Amino acid sequence: MHGVTRGRYLFTNPSFNRGQGISVITTPESLAKIASRTVFKNAVITENSPIPPESPVPYHVAEFPGKGFGLVAAVSLRDGELVMSRTPAVMVNAKAVSNLGRDYLAGLLRNGVERLSSEHKYQYLNLSTHDKAATYEEKVYKIFKTNSFRTGAHDGESDFHSTFTEVSRLNHDCRPNCAYYFDHTTFAHKVIAVRDIAPGEELTISYYESCTAGAQQIAESDKRIEEVHQLWKELDDYTSNSKATPEKAERLVQLYKQEGIYGRLHEAYYRAAVEWIGVGNAGKAAEHAGRCIDRGRIFRGPDRPFIKNMEKLIMDPEGYPGWKFRLKS
The missing domain is CATH 2.170.270.10 (SET domain)
Structure with missing residues (x-):
């Protein structure tokens, strides 16, 4: 210096x-x-x-x-x-x-x-x-x-x-x-x-994940957050025994929006892109990958590895390492 x-x-x-x-x-x-x-x-x-x-x-x-x-x-x-x-x-x-x-x-x-x-x-x-x-x-x-x-x-x-x-x-x-x-x-x-x-x-x-609100609002929010955590676990399981599906990834996107987790919405879009590419739907995968890139650049910066990962998916869906990985036995 x-x-x-x-x-x-x-x-x-x-x-x-x-x-x-x-x-x-x-x-x-x-x-x-x-x-x-x-x-x-x-x-x-x-x-x-x-x-x-x-x-x-x-x-x-x-x-x-x-x-x-x-x-x-x-x-x-x-x-x-x-x-x-x-x-x-x-x-x-x-x-x-x-x-x-x-x-x-x-x-x-x-x-x-x-x-x-x-x-x-x-x-x-x-x-x-x-x-x-x-x-x-x-x-x-x-x-x-x-x-x-x-x-x-x-x-x-x-x-x-x-x-x-x-x-x-x-x-x-x-x-x-x-x-x-x-x-x-x-x-x-x-x-x-x-x-x-x-x-x-x-x-x-948001400093942390705890909230101050009415009892009913907190209970409803806690239920959604619990579902988010469960979906994370399932969607991040890449084994043949995984319960992950594109529909569950779409549900995760919906829950992020309901909970107002807009600053981290790229996380949900990323998982959705991975699930759609995993079943061979290049169009849906590219759609979510593009949203992940757009939100990620704004809220995490342009040089993050996950952004480069999504760019590769869009450029060559069938050549992407995860292409149809959910369909493999």
Whole structure:
């Protein structure tokens, strides 16, 4: 990294992404692997984004009774439209710091936040801690624990947790209108609308699979989720004893839609494509493969292996390794 400020475990690049800065808490060995990436060599995030850096953001911060602050759509957003693309303020290698202790990690986080740009630091310190902090150091630590996202093994070995100052403003909802993924090529957390969103509507994502709703709604949802899990098990069984059928894959697509799992709909389309190619129906397989590719590129990024897999299916259905595999005894 150019212009890196170094410590035993803390490394800061104040020029990263047009001067926003980034602080990484990890080992020197881990950092060397991360710093070899093009995005860190350039220290500027350049990507083909529907929202140019100079354009007004399509949302604003608002306070919600009982939930604290969140983000609200300032303009109409279409299904599949990019809402935001933001790089981390802080990244922590969970494995590297697991033996350092809370106080030591809190000190590293404090120093890392202090080295960010004044704007990035201000945004970080305005995130929620969920409860009071007795000291500045404790506040920085609690903000990280409350708002960090798991973003993968950037050094190829250890899991990282990262804090994004604007993405972290998004509140949870059982039926979110946005989905997100971490783009490992640009180190940007991307948030995308999973359906049309009207101005004034709160922007939400799903943190986990549990829901807060009426007892009947929860019971109905739980039943659908249970069926989804059972279908996963059957459709991912490629043995001769599998109970999988194209009809069950179509049912999975329907359940994803009923549960509002639009940000992961490509998973259901993928399984449907595999089942239809498995019985030799190239037309139906290509139809679902195309939908998988379209949704996958938007919600998971263009370089995912499953997208290349589906492209091969469309190009040569009968030459695809799974052609009529369900019909073989």
